[in-house]
Amino acid sequence: MLVQKYTLSPGTSYSTPYYIAKSVRPGPTVMIVAGIHGKETGSIQAARKLVGMIRKDQLRIHKGSLIIVPTVNKKAYRQRIRGVPDLNRTFPRSAGQAAKHALSAALFDVAKRYHPSWYLDLHEANGLSQRNANVLGQTLITNPGSRAVPVARKIIKEINRTIGASSHYFNLRRHELPGSSRTAAARILGARAVTVETGWSLPFSTRVQYQIDIVRRFLSEAGLTKG
Ligand SMILES: [Zn+2]
Known part of the structure; x- marks a missing residue:
C-alpha cells in the first residue's frame, strides 16, 4: 500500500518524518x-516497523486512515535521552492554550488537522506493573472516564493470554496528565487516547513485539484492519 511521507517541523532542527496511509474506503483516522x-527505543522501532509493514502489505489498511510519527523528538533520540524539556509536559492543557514547545505545537497541529478518533502514544517505562502498582512498565494508560477504556481492557485481556510469564502482564492505568499528548488528544480533540508503555527490563525485541501486537489490536478494534 502506498504510504505518503511528510515532514513535521520542516526546515527546523526538529524536522522529522511522518507517514499517512489512506484507504480508498472512508473510515476512522488513527x-x-x-x-x-x-530514549524509548522499543516503541520507536515498533512505529518504524509498522510503516514498513504497511508498505509491504504485511499490514493492510482496509478502511480509513493511519498516521504514524515514528520519532517525534529526533534530537533526543540521537542522544538516547528523554528530552529537555520533557516534551510530554508541553502539550496544550486546554482548547484555548498553545503548546509550550515548537515541536509539540507542530505535532498537535497535525492531530488537530486530521482529528483522529483514536490516538496511540507509544512509550516505555520502568518496572513491571504486575509486580508493582506504582510503576508504568507494561501498562496501557487512559484518562479517567475515557471512552477507550472498554477496548483497552479487552486488548489487555487478549494480549495477556499470549504472554507466558505472568510478571509481564499488562495492566490498565487511568491517569490525567496535563501537558501530555494523550491528555491533550483526549481533552481537546475528544480522541480515544491511549498511552502504551512497555517495560524497559524486557529484551528489546520482546518490547518491540508487544508494541506492534498492541497497535495491531487497536487498529482492528478501530476498524482499520480486518481481524
Ligand atoms: Zn515516555
Missing part, C-alpha cells in the same frame, strides 16, 4: 506517535 521521549 494516529500513532512514538519518540516523544527519545
